[in-house]
Amino acid sequence: MRHIGSAAVGALLLGGCAAVPAPMASPPPPPAKPTYTTVGLERVLGQTANALTQLFGTPDAEVTEGTGRKLQFGSGICVLDAYLYPKQGGGVPVVTHVDARQRDGRAIDRASCVAALTRRTGGR
Incomplete structure (x- = not known):
């Protein structure tokens, strides 16, 4: 009987060791959201489509959805998307937001792209 009692105690001790779960690592924090500044965008924000055409030349692409409009301008360095919406209460649509990227899709500073x-010559 003594062997049975020793075996039972040994089994309980070994069983307790095997049942300890490894602590789970906490997930990494989400990447920081980029901060956007409007410095250097004074020539674009608040401007009309006509003003953008005078500044950059003919847009490479134009998309209209509802009251919103997107004008896209590109150079060998970057692509700029300008989003125009009418002010509250109506009126002529003006640029309220711009996005910019390098030709290969990598990020680029919006003000650098405007510059x-x-x-570019001839609007290209």
């Missing part, structure tokens, strides 16, 4: 586009 590059204003230097």
